[in-house]
Amino acid sequence: MRFDGTAEYVATDDLTMAVNAAITLERPLLVKGEPGTGKTELARQVAEALGLPMIEWNIKSTTKAQQGLYEYDAVSRLRDSQLGDERVNDVRNYIRKGKLWQAFEAPGKVVLLIDEVDKADIEFPNDLLQELDKMAFHVYETGETVQAKHRPIVIITSNNEKELPDAFLRRCFFHYIRFPDADTMRKIVEVHHPGIKPTLLTEALTQFYNLRDQQGLKKKPSTSEVLDWLKLLLAEDLSAEDLKRNGADALPKLHGALLKNEQDVHLFERLAFMARRGR
The missing domain is CATH 3.40.50.300 (P-loop containing nucleotide triphosphate hydrolases)
Structure with a gap:
């Protein structure tokens, strides 16, 4: 057995x-x-x-x-x-x-x-x-x-x-x-969302891991949450370019699937505001 x-x-x-x-x-x-x-x-x-x-x-x-x-x-x-x-x-x-x-x-x-x-x-x-x-x-x-x-x-x-x-x-x-690394996460995503475009997956996972690594997060998004987020991205037929339009200094698109409390949302809003002021 x-x-x-x-x-x-x-x-x-x-x-x-x-x-x-x-x-x-x-x-x-x-x-x-x-x-x-x-x-x-x-x-x-x-x-x-x-x-x-x-x-x-x-x-x-x-x-x-x-x-x-x-x-x-x-x-x-x-x-x-x-x-x-x-x-x-x-x-x-x-x-x-x-x-x-x-x-x-x-x-x-x-x-x-x-x-x-x-x-x-x-x-x-x-x-x-x-x-x-x-x-x-x-x-x-x-x-x-x-x-x-x-x-x-x-x-x-x-x-x-x-x-x-x-x-x-x-x-x-x-x-x-342990939380899956990027390679393992790709395998997990392929099981749940087979055939997802590589460019979309690469951009989405880049944003996801950057978000998880952000200092000060009260609740880091989990594997189940990134799968839900990708499901929404596919349902909205968004491309890698659509995700990039948000820029690195703003909240990810459909961030409600990833961030589950107002403290973390406000954290990224403050980061976006500071980034805009620094331009």
């Missing part, structure tokens, strides 16, 4: 090596990187490339680790007991299986994505240590132990919003997705 990328996902050599190392070691793969660098999509592409189902657990600030195992609905059971419902005689009727339980009881190997783990409380990763290590957990209400039939391929993503506990990190294989 080996991942070598897919036609829809440009995976660098170090990324494919990290995925395959995690599969061999049977350890969760912890993937960090800027938002929009393809961390979540990686799990989907691994599942597709290996022909495996995928179970996705999207983490929020209110998510608790227990929800990934199961949730016991005591309120519904109490209500049903007051109504004389016979379902109350079996506690299993009030246990809702979480994403880990679903992955553990799957009839075959699956890819389990735990997306944006750093959004949750700092104790969230620690609360999953034993379950991810032993691939088993105990259900107190029924007295049973749920053991993984087939060890899932676990991919955990993080946007680096919080530091993760050392004990959690020790149990993972780690990979940081």
Whole structure:
């Protein structure tokens, strides 16, 4: 079982090596990187490339680790007991299986994505240590132990919003997705916008990387944002010359796809004003 990328996902050599190392070691793969660098999509592409189902657990600030195992609905059971419902005689009727339980009881190997783990409380990763290590957990209400039939391929993503506990990190294989260089970005663009004119792509990527390198940016545009921007440029049938007309001292055309807050827009407006005064 080996991942070598897919036609829809440009995976660098170090990324494919990290995925395959995690599969061999049977350890969760912890993937960090800027938002929009393809961390979540990686799990989907691994599942597709290996022909495996995928179970996705999207983490929020209110998510608790227990929800990934199961949730016991005591309120519904109490209500049903007051109504004389016979379902109350079996506690299993009030246990809702979480994403880990679903992955553990799957009839075959699956890819389990735990997306944006750093959004949750700092104790969230620690609360999953034993379950991810032993691939088993105990259900107190029924007295049973749920053991993984087939060890899932676990991919955990993080946007680096919080530091993760050392004990959690020790149990993972780690990979940081660096922002793509220009050559890699060209390959990514070709996947999403095949046949784009080389002159347009060269000019667009030159402006994009110049924008990313600008000192003082609050939020640097990501891979997903440059793809959206190129989609708009193609929809408007703009050429490389159309982009150049803006000049290096002004905001890029359709900059709303790249700059996502007023502070960064004002930064480029000030730079444009200073450039005009210096002429």
